Structures are given as C-alpha cells and as structure tokens.
Amino acid sequence: MKRFFGNIRARIARALDALVGPLFKRVRTALEPMLAQARGRYKKLEPRERLLLKALALVFGVVFIYDFIYLPVQSLRENLRVSVKERHAQLGEVRALVDTYLERQAQLKFAEKRMLAGGKDFSLFSALEGTLTRSVGRDRLASISPRPDRKISGGFIEHSVELSLTGVNLKQIVDALYGVRHLPVPVAVSSIHITRRSGDTHSYDVQMTCVAVVRNG
Secondary structure, X not given: OHHHHHHHHHHHXXXXXXXXXXXXXXXXXXXXXXXXXXXXXXXXXXXXXXXXXXXXXXXXXXHHHHXXXXXXXXXXXXXXXXHHHHHHHHHHHHHHXXXXXXXXXXXXXXXXXXXXXXXXXXXXXXXXXXXXXXXOOHHHEEEEEEEEEEEEOOOEEEEEEEEEEEEEXXXXXXXXXXXXXXXXXXXXXXXXXXXXXXXXXXXXXXXXXXXXXXXXX
C-alpha cells in the first residue's frame, strides 16, 4: 500500500515538474542576469552598507508579512468569529420558535380536548347560569340570554351569551370571571362593561358577552 501511494506521489511530482518546470526555468533564465548583477553589487558594498541593507530587508519583510499575511488572517478570523456568533444567535432564535410552536401545539390539543368534552349537547347558557348562580347568587343575575349559534370553519360552532349582573361588588366580579374561566369548555369574555351604581361606591352593574367554540358533533 505504501509503495502504491509512493508511486502515485512520484507520478504527480513528475507531472507537476513537466508542467511547471519549464516555466520556472524560463523565469530563472530571464532573471539570472539581474540576480548576478545584484550579487556583484552586494559584494562591493562596505560591511556597514551590507548591514544596513540587511536591516532594510528585514524591515521590509516584517512589513510585508504584517500587511499581506497577518492582517488578512486576523480579518478572516474576526469575520469567522462574527459569522459563528450570528449563527449561534440564529440557532437560539430557531430553538425558541420551535419551543413556542410546541407549546402552542400542546395548548391547542388541550383546548381541542376541552372542546370535545362539551359534546353536541353542550349548552353555554346552562353552563354560565350554573357557575354565576354559584359565584354571585341567582338574585344578582339580572338577565342572561343566548344569541344565535354561528357555524365556523373546521366543523366548529360558536355559542355566545349576553348577560347582566346587578349590585355586585369587586370580589363577586372576580369570582364570576374566575368561574367563567374554569368552565369545562374554554369560554372567552368577548366584551365586558362595568358601571358603578349611583349612591353606592362599592356596588357595580356588569354587562358582558361570553363566547365558546365547540366541535359540531
């Protein structure tokens, strides 16, 4: 195996020499007179002049390496660092979006299960009447009337009910909203209007509309 790869390397070397060798020879032949002239002049220089020339060559070499090798490499490293940092930030954003998507998907599945729990015989009117009777009392429930159901896409039906509470305090309002929030089927309060009763700063009249969406059948 080593001999095989050695033969391949030898063939590649011979091929490169055949392609590039003549070019190097022509360049060397063309530069040889100038190089010989430069060597002759260098030999004629005084030791101090040779030392000065070596110092200038060293300075030139350092400047060349700094400008054409070090700075480009540093610039490339900085660009790579910035690029990697940006990719990490983008990856973090993607992960956050994925986590949000999975969380919303879980919430949607949970909401759909609660919708299914309502069944085709679900009555938003009865559910609201029951929870409000328990939270604020039947005497505080001034009126409650269902609105016509509305079919929406995906095989769902939207139920809505308008109701009024009278003479309730802030705690009763909170209890009523809590009861609505924790019904077996997700119920949203689409509108609410709270009015303080004249002559009693601790009593309020409340009008609100509740909406629930359940799967048809």
